[in-house]
Amino acid sequence: MRLALLATMLAAGPALAEPVEITADRPFGLLSGTLERPDGAPHAASLILPGSGPTDRDGNSVLGVSTDAYRLLAEGLARDGIATARIDKRGLGASAGDGNAVSLSDYRVDTEAWIEVIRSETGAPCVWLIGHSEGALLASDAAALPGVCGLVLLAGPGRPLGAVMRDQLAAQPNLAPVLPEFERALADLIETGEVDTASLPPALAAIFGPATRDYLRELVMTDPAALLAATDLPTLILHGDADLQVPPSDADPLAEARPDATRMTLSGMTHVLKQAVPRGEAEDLETYVAASLATYADASLPLHPALVPAIAEFIEAAR
Secondary structure: OOHHHHHHHHHOOOOEOOOEEEEEEOOEEEEEEEEEEEEEOOOEEEEEOOOOEEOOOOOOOOOOOOOOOHHHHHHHHHHEEEEEEEOOOHHHHOOOOOOOOOHHHHHHHHHHHHHHHHHHOOOOOOOEEEEEEEHHHHHOOOOOOEEHHHHHHHEOOOHHHHHHHHHHOOOOOHHHHHHHHHHHHHHHHHHHOOOOHHHHHOOOOOOOHHHHHHHHHHOOOHHHHHHHHHHOOOEEEEEEOOOOOOOHHHHHHHHHHHHOOOOEEEEEOOOOOOOOOOOOOOOOHHHHHHHHHOOOOOOOEEEOOHHHHHHHHHHHOOO
């Protein structure tokens, strides 16, 4: 029995300290998160900035996404000596505020508040921003804040959001026929800030709905590569080749904006940071898509095995 317990402990890696519930005070109330720590003094600290929509601190969503990806990432980095905070965005989970009435500047000041909290909790001189998907854009946008060590951009778009959304729709046979209507709605949004959703198919009406329209307009008018070009902080650009939402080619404009950045593509990693079938190894497109989508709904699946080591080694080398 003791040997079995020891084997389990060794397989899990170095021990972690008990997670700490942390809060950041904002004028509208408290933001909430969890700080994962190594069992001992951390040699670096990081903050995971979540992806789009109602994605919580664990990397899960009421829209049917169940991955625990952010919890697994934070725990993995903590085992490598990097204290890591995972957070609920404003208006989500245990965090106060209106999750619809947001802007890039709102998220930037929230990030600044979290940086202060993490530095206070860990004693770290600065914090690494680990942005996933839309969070990668938020990380680049917040790069000039005081106390930022550098950036880790996971599955981040390299083009304005409208171009990414266009490709995502085109890749879905049931939605490809509505592309002309999407183009018209996108043009109206950019030009006037208004969209006649009553004339749109339900799937598009939901995308351009009034609740988040102002923030969507800001995102589609923002160039992630231009944001990244404005900083010279150490940067890791990391994508997976089984990502159905943001393909590795989105790293191209980011790498062009920052030729000195470290760029990596992990074989078989999906958009939710799990292992699936690499595109070149799938029997056919249907198998490839099914394997990738399956990782969105199974929280028991581990992270891609190369992900945590890649981030930890980058931070260790750059700090």
